Amino acid sequence: MFSPIVVGLDGSPESRAAVDWAAREALPRGLPLSLVTAWIWRPAEVPSAQESEAQKRWAQQLLNETRQDLAAKYPDLPVTVEQVSDLAPRALLESAEDAEMLVLGSRGHGAVSGFLLGSVGQHVLARASIPVVLVRAEEHRAAEGAEAAGEDxxxxxxxxxxxxxxxxxxxxxxxxxxxxxxxxxxxxxxxxxxxxxxxxxxxxxxxxxxxxxxxxxxxxxxxxxxxxxxxxxxxxxxxxxxxxxxxxxxxxxxxxxxxxxxxxxxxxxxxxxxxxxxxxxxxxxxxxxxxxxx
Structure with missing residues (x-):
């Protein structure tokens, strides 16, 4: 079985750009795509059962909707989804242990994006044993424009x-x-x-x-x-x-x-x-x- 390209998804424009970039990268390589969303309440927070359940439903809905969008846009691309109740850096690193690469969204030209919880991008970059690709939302828009214009x-x-x-x-x-x-x-x-x-x-x-x-x-x-x-x-x-x-x-x-x-x-x-x-x-x-x- 081929190793997947794993993408961290948190619902932000940057992470959605990362998903689309990863999909376009996976197709010519013949690799599957794995979408991972990670969340956990901060230690200082004591959520009610209803709040915790609502968070889980939101995360699952995000994964399902993104998978449906990918199926419509890239019907030949195998896509799996995973929701992990854990700190984002640990969840992403563990999910991507055997992956071809890990793709994350990055915010702007000033700093590496925090993914879900602050400086996750920096943490993951420093500890990952596989390549990590950072994608910005504006890069996604530029890529769409280049594709429409027929450029490589x-x-x-x-x-x-x-x-x-x-x-x-x-x-x-x-x-x-x-x-x-x-x-x-x-x-x-x-x-x-x-x-x-x-x-x-x-x-x-x-x-x-x-x-x-x-x-x-x-x-x-x-x-x-x-x-x-x-x-x-x-x-x-x-x-x-x-x-x-x-x-x-x-x-x-x-x-x-x-x-x-x-x-x-x-x-x-x-x-x-x-x-x-x-x-x-x-x-x-x-x-x-x-x-x-x-």
Whole structure:
């Protein structure tokens, strides 16, 4: 059985956009869709039996209506629904343990959305063992407009940090996403001058050019095995003497999907996701996939 794409649903415009994005992603991959809504009363609250039952009915109605809408719009897409009475982060992480990816709604360009209970998006991102995709409501409207206009929706952009040993999980997700949508994959990498240059008063163009040539050669060598595995994917690449965040965000302007990584060996204290990934999540105009890797 194929692993599903799991979507967190809370009734907000952002989560509904996430559902539609996930449906359009699942269809070409031949994957089922799983809708999950999670709710729990805060410890300080003591709900009556009637209030608790009303909350359950609301959540189930939300799931049923969303499934009906999907059946009308995407009749060939298998959809399951799940209502979980638990804290949202824990419910989402447990429901998505064996999923292909987890998709969440994100509010605006200022911060990652809270899902049901405040900073759930941040919590889930820092602890998920699978890729997490963040989708905004305005992205959904833009995608609908592009679809109506007959456009392909843009490239898949992936930011590579370590060109000598790029994360396999990151490249596999990016190549698979590009292949599924028939999109060009744009690989971007930021590099810096070796420390020896810092002690020289003048850096000649030849010296700088030789370093850039070596950087590009190493990146192409790292990508070669993946291009052999995915010959149908057109790959373009770019290396820049700049900060990683700047390079990814510049490439993301016309992207359909941006793929960045999160190192799983970071300390759990503070739930850090890394400065580059943090910046891309907050400022990229396209959906952002955060892929955990060693």
């Amino acid at each position: 929706g843009g490239e898949v952009v992936v930011g590579i940090q370590d060109r000598d040993q790029p994360a396999e999980e990151l490249l596999e997700f990016a190549f698979t996403a590009a292949a599924a949508r028939g999109a060009t994959l744009r690989v971007v990498h930021a590099w810096s001058r070796p420390p020896v240059f810092a002690y020289r008063a003048v850096v000649t163009g030849d010296e700088d050019g030789s370093v850039e040539a070596r950087v590009e050669k190493e990146l192409l060598e790292a990508l070669a095995p993946w291009q052999e595995r995915y010959p149908q994917v057109e790959v373009v690449h770019r290396t820049d003497l700049a900060t990683a965040g700047q390079v990814v965000l510049q490439a993301a302007r016309n992207a359909a999907l941006v793929v960045v990584g999160r190192r799983t060996h970071r300390p759990s204290l503070g739930m850090r996701i890394g400065p580059v990934t943090h910046g891309v999540i907050h400022h990229a105009p396209a959906p952002v996939a955060v892929v955990p890797h060693d």
